[in-house]
Amino acid sequence: MVDPAMKMEKVYATTSSTIVPLLMRPKETRKFPNKAFDNFRSNAQQGVGPTVFVGTNGRKYNDKAAASNIANTHLVRILKGRHLQMLAIGGSIGTGLFVSSGAALAIGGPGSLLIAYLLMGGMLFCTVQALGEMAVTFPVAGSFSTFATRFIDPAWGFATGWNYAIQCLVIMPVEIIAAAITLEYWSTSIPTWASITIFLVAVIFISLCGIKTFGEAEYAFSILKVTAIIGFIILGAVINCTGTPETGYIGGMYWRNPGAFNYGFKGFCNILVTAAFSFAGTELVALAAAETYNPSKSLPTAIKQVFWRIVLFYILSIAIIGLLVPYDSPSLISASNASTNKASPFIIAIQSAGITGLDSVMNVVILFAVLSVANSCVFGSSRLLASLAAQGQAPRPLAYIDRKGRPLVAIAIASAFGLLAYLYVSPAGNSAFTWLLALSGLSSLFTWGTICYSHIRFRKAWAQQGHSIDSLIYKSPVGTIGSWIGLIMIVLVLIAQFWVAVDPIGNVHTEINTKISSFFEAYLAMPVVLIFYAGYKLWYRTRWMKIEDIDLRTGRNEVDAGMLYRGSRGWQRKEMEMEEWPRWKRIYKLLC
Template sequence: MSFIDEKDRNMFDVHVGTIKPVIGTIEEEEVFEEEKDLKRGLHQRHVQMIAIAGTIGTGLFLGSGEALASAGPVGTILGYLLTGILVSGVVISIAELAALVPLTGSYIRHAEYFVDPALSFAAGWNNVYLTVVSIPAEVVASAVLVSFWTTSVSNGVWITIMGLLIIVTSLCFVRIYGELEFGFAMLKIALIVGLIIMGLCIDLGGVAGQPRLGFQYWRNPGPFVQYLDIPGATGRFLGFWTVFSNAAYAYSSIETMASAAAETKNPRRNLPKAAKRIFIRVLLFYVISIFIVTLIVPSNNKLLLRSTGNASQSPFVIVATSAGIKVVPHIVNAIVLTSAWSSGNSTMLTGSRILYGLAREGHAPKIFLRTNRFGIPYLCVLFIGVFIALGYMTLQSSASMVFGWFQELVAAGTLVTWIVICVVYLRFYYGCKRQGIDRSELPWAAPFQPYAAWAALFGFGLILLTGGFAVFMRGHWDIEKFFGSYFNVPFILIIYFGYKITKKTKIVSLDDMPIRFYIDIANQNPETPEPQAKGWRRINILWS
């Protein structure tokens, strides 16, 4: 197979330790560069909690109120639930690929071998571009969150401090990142559990001076909202449809766990284990939390549409304040602040590893392959870190509009990322069928395939194309919304076809995919057996 031969002559950079080359006369075992340069510092508990942390963020704590105001209680729950189901399809798809081919850069590298080098180039640089605009957004969000407590210090100070924190922690051994995400995830889980209990107490009349609410707000103002005052079922459906874009942004970065596959211990065991629990986490943390919100806050509460960027816009804070619970806003703001830091760290990890992966495939300058003594591609981190300076644009009020565009672009780019993952997986799936490879031979075969990948591909494709539908309605044209919703579509197509025409790349045929090659590598390099859980670890449902 010509595709394998060409790659083997250049020494396949598979992260498996040591293997014998398939082509050539060399008999000695070779240590591949990716194994030598990057160090495995992420353990099972890190991967499990990174997967949890990736599903919990400002989209739940702050953004759920906007969804409730646009769609009503039933519309909001359905939107988050259906989006969570689609996202689960993306996660199990990328986990199956990463378990077989645990490369740094994840789906970007997989696209090179299972679809087209041009798609790898386009998706990779699209992700780098998203990284350099999303990290400044998180840094600025941190500054706004701090302003909840004090306005006497310039936001520029907090932008500088948070930017330096993200860069410094990203240059340390990857286990430092794992420990930070572990701690952040524990804080988020504790907050969500606490808010759910608080919400139930308020709803059931357990707070002095507050009546029992029950399902009162489902009846009045009602289960759905008439979006833009459009009458009838059409207005209610459009309100429900707006939740998908909101929920997609809330679930963004959920695929982060696979980006550092080459730095994960026993990735063929630990990545699938984390992926299999994604839907349960979505159900527990998002759907139940949103359900509680719909019980205690009416969808016509004007405070839900107040965009302050800090804890005061959280529906949990709104109801806690009205109930006289004064400490909740400060707790929520503090943990959302850690969420912004966590999100910045995750985005930096993903972006820098994808840039490293691009360099390994020859799609980026080779200088980005340099690593420090901790096994971190430090030049990738520093290159992305330079763009944190974009956050200073928000110090001038005239530039804040531009930053709003950045946030819209990140939301649309997340959908593009998920679509690419589904395309890569489906090509891989049908490559297995063409070559007569039973999926039971894989390190892990995801359930519900290929239906889960097809559903996610169709669903997110439809959401991407209709995400800015409101701008096409009479009297609602908004150039910022249109640009943010649709810029990514022509952007990635131009990069893809530009590279394809320039380099004359070809789509990898189903027969030439190196699937058997990777299966042989996995069989020749078995992972260490999982130790039997003892004591309290036997009932640990978070990361065991």
């Protein structure tokens, strides 16, 4: 007699479903004979998605089936190296840098702002290098969520995936609103609901056109943002040296008066999360690995570009802002000011120099930047939802992928969340969005911490199962030490955020109800993630993956494996070529 568990295991290991939906019937029995619908249909040999991931007891999670399905999704690999490189350099530069940095400057001062961005930049560099190593080795759908499921615990992978998906789903309508507000810089005659509709339709259209259109759109957006930031850095240096009509030579004037720091150490702790929010989205480059034509070549190059993004576009621009805009400027965003693009420190710096017209140019850049982030949010949320469904951690229809490689159901869900942008025109809209944003306030920190810890366990399993570190296609230059540094820094940031959430700045005469509300606005993401984790763990009774049981085979990138081991002829030839390189080329290859 056949063991039922073995029978179920065979079903789980199958990467195609036995269910054939209506749209995959023979042409003569279809309801929609028009060929215009063909692109929205799934390949008949692919099925509609993965099989159900429960055992004979109805609750047992099947990690082998999940790994098999996630390694064999039907996303199309057409993104090129240039798409990934620009996505890594400027893909998620948006309101976090262009607008929210103004609020951080007002709270902490230029000194705290620069230190916070330096620390977060260092942490993120370590994190992205770890993510790059795993993503090149396993270029599978879901990326960091899949790694958490495979290397840590399926319950934590479930919590991480949904945490990130919710973050993207919530931020998308916020960015649409930011784009609508951007238009008010020039004129308020356009109804807000009309501009929201236009931008929402544009973002949804790009998403429905497929991954190639997304890649080209982000490529163009990133070039625009990168060009604008480089131009601003050069202009800012000139303004600082030549001065403005009102102040003359500036130099370090604003670091002396009103000063480099505001609210002391608490002000510094307060802006750490703001700095982290500015870097959010950098991990998208690894999420795109599952749709990249040659991840072995393209992804390492893109991961190295993150160094330039951190140093050039964040650290230098923040340093210039701190030199040109005092933290007590009435135009900056503060607790009593509205959040508008007029309060962007980039625009304030240009206006203070008396340069007419250039502020409008920068505002156009901000407009495209926020639309780019909204576009990335649809991409990120739809891919995470589809990968969660492929692993049995989300409703099964979300795993549907059509012939053009689009997760249509997941895109539809992400697009539907964009309708929340219309809450902005309602009387209670601000309150609703405050709580929605609270769900995503710490999401990036949880994601980055998960990446670091996944890398630590991956390296341990890789060594224990007899693999050489030199056999990795791409190695993190900071190794597991960098992952430990990143993880410890994230824990410290969470502790600092807890402190300022319990005792925020200006909390002397605040009522208890306001204190409680402020705390949950700042820290709501923590209990939500823990509830996701505990609920899934109690239901499926999952355990932390044992190091010796971690699956290092399914979905692994096996390209040119023989070239990767030290001592092999291919490696020796490569080392001989590298020895002949001039020093500048060695440095260039290390960073680029």
